[in-house]
Structure formats: C-alpha cells, structure tokens
Amino acid sequence: MIELRNVTLKYGEKVxxxxxxxxxxxNTIKAILGPSGVGKSTIIKLMLGLIKPNSGQVxxxxxxxxxxxxxxxxxxxRKMGIVFQGNALFDSMTIAQNMSFFLRENLRLxxxxxxxxxxxxxxxxxxxxxxDQLPESLSGGMxxxxxxxxxxxxxxKMILFDEPTAGLDPVSSRKILNLITSLKKSxxxxxVFVTHIIDDVFxxxxxxxxxxxxxxIFDGPTEKLHESEHPFIRSILSDKILEL
Amino acid sequence: xxxxxxxxxxxxxxxxxxxxxxxxxxFFYFALRAFSTLPKAKRYWRDVLDQAxxxxxxxxxxxxxxxxSIGALMSMEVGNLLEExxxxxxxGRSTSNAVLRELGPLLMGLMLSARYGSRNGAELGAMQxxxxxxxxRAFGTDPIAKLVMPRxxxxxxxxxxLIALSDFAGLQTGAxxxxxxxxxxxxxxxxxxxxxxxxxxxxxxxxxxxxxxxxITLVSSFNGFSARGGTAGVGRSTxxxxxxxxxxxxxxxxxxxxxxxxxxx
Numbered sequence: 329m330i331e332l333r334n335v336t337l338k339y340g341e342k343v344x345x346x347x348x349x350x351x352x353x354x355n356t357i358k359a360i361l362g363p364s365g366v367g368k369s370t371i372i373k374l375m376l377g378l379i380k381p382n383s384g385q386v387x388x389x390x391x392x393x394x395x396x397x398x399x400x401x402x403x404x405x406r407k408m409g410i411v412f413q414g415n416a417l418f419d420s421m422t423i424a425q426n427m428s429f430f431l432r433e434n435l436r437l438x439x440x441x442x443x444x445x446x447x448x449x450x451x452x453x454x455x456x457x458x459x460d461q462l463p464e465s466l467s468g469g470m471x472x473x474x475x476x477x478x479x480x481x482x483x484x485k486m487i488l489f490d491e492p493t494a495g496l497d498p499v500s501s502r503k504i505l506n507l508i509t510s511l512k513k514s515x516x517x518x519x520v521f522v523t524h525i526i527d528d529v530f531x532x533x534x535x536x537x538x539x540x541x542x543x544x545i546f547d548g549p550t551e552k553l554h555e556s557e558h559p560f561i562r563s564i565l566s567d568k569i570l571e572l
Numbered sequence: 573x574x575x576x577x578x579x580x581x582x583x584x585x586x587x588x589x590x591x592x593x594x595x596x597x598x599f600f601y602f603a604l605r606a607f608s609t610l611p612k613a614k615r616y617w618r619d620v621l622d623q624a625x626x627x628x629x630x631x632x633x634x635x636x637x638x639x640x641s642i643g644a645l646m647s648m649e650v651g652n653l654l655e656e657x658x659x660x661x662x663x664g665r666s667t668s669n670a671v672l673r674e675l676g677p678l679l680m681g682l683m684l685s686a687r688y689g690s691r692n693g694a695e696l697g698a699m700q701x702x703x704x705x706x707x708x709r710a711f712g713t714d715p716i717a718k719l720v721m722p723r724x725x726x727x728x729x730x731x732x733x734l735i736a737l738s739d740f741a742g743l744q745t746g747a748x749x750x751x752x753x754x755x756x757x758x759x760x761x762x763x764x765x766x767x768x769x770x771x772x773x774x775x776x777x778x779x780x781x782x783x784x785x786x787x788i789t790l791v792s793s794f795n796g797f798s799a800r801g802g803t804a805g806v807g808r809s810t811x812x813x814x815x816x817x818x819x820x821x822x823x824x825x826x827x828x829x830x831x832x833x834x835x836x837x
Contacts (some may be wrong), residue, residue, distance in 0.1 A: 354835065373706070376709075376710050377712060378706055378709055386600045398709070398714070399714075402712035403712070404710055405709075405710055406711070406712055410707070410710045410711075412706065412707060413703070414702050414703055416702055416703040416704045416707035418704060418707075430711040430712065432713075433712070433713045433718075434711070434712045434713070478643075480709075482711075511777065529627065
C-alpha cells in the first residue's frame with residue numbers, strides 16, 4: 329500500500345501540491361486524473377522517493393520514506409515498478425539488455441535465471457523475436473510494452489504508470505490498457521496510473537483521484553465520479569477532455 | 573520611484589546571488605558524491621574502459637593538432653624575437669617553457685573541455701530529459717556511480733598520458749621549426765632544453781592533468797544532470813558546462829603554475 333499524507337510540494341514560490349492525501353491499496357488500479365502540468369507525474373515521483381516533499385509524509389507498506397536516504401530507498405523502490413511517460417529506455421541497449429540491466433545491477437543472479445526472467449517478460453509483452461533490436465526500431469506501443477516488461481522485472485507489488493497511453497494510437501492504447509488490467513488479474517498487481525484521458529480511467533480504474541489546482545478534489549471509486557458536484561469534474565465529464 | 577527601481581534592482585541581484593550560491597552548494601555535494609563512489613570502480617570497470625577510450629584514445633587527434641600548432645607557433649615567433657637579441661640558441665629553452673608548463677596543457681585542457689565536456693553534457697543532459705537518470709534511480713542504481721564516476725576516473729587516468737603526448741608533440745614540432753625555419757641545429761635546440769629541465773617543469777605540467785580532469789568531468793556532468801526543458805534545455809546545459817569548465821581551466825592553469833612555482837622556486 330502507498331499513502332501520501334498531507335503532502336505539500338513547492339518549486340520556488342509555486343505550489344505544485346497543496347496538502348495532498350491519497351492512498352493506493354494493493355491489487356487496485358488507481359487513476360490520478362488531472363489537466364496537463366498540474367503535478368500528476370510529481371505524485372508518482374514522490375511515491376518512489378525520487379523527489380522529497382516540502383512537508384507531509386509518503387508511506388510505502390507502512391514505512392515513512394520521506395526521511396530516508398537515497399541508498400536506503402533502493403530496496404523500497406524495488407517493490408514498485410515504473411513506466412515513464414517517454415519510456416526512459418536506454419537507447420544504446422537492446423530490448424533484452426534493457427530488461428536485464430537492472431537485474432544484473434541489483435541482484436546476484438546466475439545468467440540462466442536472468443535469461444529466464446527476461447524471456448518471461450518478453451513473452452508477456454508479446455515481443456518475441458525483438459529481443460536483440462534497439463528501442464529506436466520499435467513502434468511507440470512496442471516501446472511502451474518493453475518499458476512495462478522492464479517494470480515487472482523485480483516482480484513488484486505495484487506498478488506506477490506515467491501517462492501510459494499518451495501519444496499512442498487507439499489500437500496501441502487499447503493494448504496497453506488491456507495489459508494493465510491483465511497484470512492485476514494474473515499477477516495480483518496494483519497499479520497507479522497518471523492520465524489526462526478520462527476514457528482510460530473509466531476503462532480500467534477501480535478508483536480515481538482528481539487533481540486540480542494543486543489539490544485532490546475527488547478521491548473514490550471510479551463509478552462515484554459521476555456523483556461529484558465539483559464544477560471541474562462536471563465539465564470534464566461533459567467534455568471528456570482535460571486540455572484546459 | 574527611484575528608490576523602488578533601486579530596490580527591485582538590488583532584490584534581483586540578491587536573488588541571482590542566492591541562486592549562484594545554491595548552485596555552488598549543489599555542485600559541491602555532487603562532486604563529493606562522485607568522489608565517494610570511486611571505490612565502486614571495480615563494479616563499473618567496463619564503463620571506465622569505455623570512457624577511457626572516449627576521453628583518451630579518441631582525443632589523441634585533437635590533442636595532437638593543438639600541441640603541434642602551439643609548438644610550431646612558439647618556436648617560430650620566439651625564434652624571431654630572440655634573433656633580434658642574438659640569442660637564438662636559447663630557442664629550445666623558451667619553447668619548452670611555454671609548451672611544457674603553460675600553453676601546451678592549457679590548450680589541451682580547453683580542447684578537452686570542448687570535446688569531452690560537451691559530449692558529457694549533451695549525453696547526460698539527454699538522459700536527464702528523457703528520464704533515463706530517473707529510471708536508474710527508480711530501479712535502484714546510483715546514477716552518479718554508474719554515469720559520473722567512470723567518466724571522472726577515466727579522465728583522471730587518461731589526461732596524464734595525453735599531457736605527456738601533448739608535451740612530446742609540441743617540443744618535437746618546435747624542434748622541426750627551429751631546424752627548418754630558423755636553421756638551428758637540433759643538437760643546439762635540445763641542448764638548451766635538457767640541462768635546464770627541472771622537476772618543477774614536469775610537476776607544473778602533469779599536475780594540471782588531474783586538475784583539468786576533475787574540472788571538465790564534474791562541471792560538464794553536473795550541467796548534464798541539471799538539464800531541464802526539453803532539447804533546448806540540453807543545448808543550454810551543454811553550453812553552460814563548456815563555458816564554465818573552460819573558464820575554470822583558464823583560472824586553474826594560472827593557479828597551479830603559480831602555486832607550484834612558488835613552492836618549488
């Protein structure tokens with residue numbers, strides 16, 4: 329379980345998050361919905377301890393990670409996988425090397441075991457035959473699947489997705505959303521996904537938190553979103569776009 | 573009206589000063605972290621070798637171009653000047669002082685700042701912008717140990733032989749220009765160098781190698797790590813890195829010479 333408690337984050341004088349509290353239960357898909365540039369991706373980075381809040385706490389499985397030093401955060405981070413918006417694949421490495429890199433870096437596993445785990449993820453991502461190719465030769469949807477495979481390499485309990493369908497065509501988007509849903513069903517994984525596309529939220533999210541003007545204005549089951557009276561939520565439900 | 577203008581001006585200058593001090597503090601911690609990861613060199617030896625190839629072997633042409641041009645120029649110009657005083661036999665000594673102690677290492681430092689520093693800045697900046705550095709941290713790898721330490725160690729190792737190569741090429745070119753342009757016998761040229769060479773000449777020259785390695789690698793890497801704002805941000809951070817490291821190389825070149833020559837006078 330990941331929990332943000334009264335988290336405030338500022339860049340200079342600009343308040344990005346203002347006393348934000350939210351929790352993500354295990355084996356739950358939670359969406360964080362909001363307009364572009366509102367600080368949704370920042371929430372994911374806070375959950376991983378990549379950035380520190382100015383005030384408030386971030387708990388991962390009941391442990392407050394906010395005062396932790398970088399080196400102590402590494403084992404905590406391995407409980408979560410992350411898929412960055414631009415995938416953040418290493419462009420000088422092949423697909424298989426991208427997936428095996430962090431295994432070799434962090435775990436002393438025999439080569440055979442590393443190969444087994446990598447092939448497992450390559451099969452899961454439907455990328456058999458592409459393992460020796462460089463990321464630049466893949467389509468956007470395939471790169472995203474490589475990034476998802478890499479995120480699964482430590483067998484995490486939770487995966488964090490930053491705008492998983494941004495920039496993808498409708499077919500690839502659908503494949504990625506199905507992949508996220510299948511992860512929950514087959515691997516008992518929880519997921520947090522940040523998005524500005526409301527259709528994606530209704531397609532796969534169990535819960536949704538809406539971030540608007542640095543605050544969480546809704547946090548609850550996705551189906552309850554329609555009951556909200558907040559003007560911003562009413563407007564996005566009617567227009568179904570968030571590019572305000 | 574005037575007091576408001578002055579107040580705003582002072583406020584903006586104070587803000588700039590505060591930002592500068594904060595950046596210096598961040599750089600100091602960054603440098604400390606880079607040095608503290610040196611014991612991990614064994615783990616990242618492949619990266620160290622890769623970087624040694626880039627900053628060492630691949631830099632040989634540019635180092636040769638700069639040292640050959642400075643050796644030839646010094647020999648030609650100083651020879652013309654000494655001729656006026658009938659002291660052309662001292663050309664070797666004058667050329668060696670300039671090539672070994674000052675202009676040779678300085679020009680090499682500036683060339684490496686442009687070549688190796690820009691490569692570091694652009695590569696790390698692109699990795700920062702594309703969140704690859706965040707990915708390293710997110711999956712439990714220390715990006716300073718993986719990306720900065722190998723660059724630093726490789727530069728510390730490779731800049732010493734590069735300086736030696738630069739000194740050798742500069743002096744050889746100076747000797748050739750002395751022989752064919754000033755018609756000075758090579759024996760006379762080299763005899764005016766060898767007996768007068770002192771340990772301080774080599775200390776000044778070779779001490780600049782690690783100093784330049786630290787400046788160029790850490791400044792360019794720090795600027796790469798600080799890149800923000802898309803591809804334009806990579807360009808800005810790369811330029812900032814080159815300008816800052818070149819300026820610091822110039823300043824360090826003076827102080828290393830001054831300190832060593834004061835101590836070993």
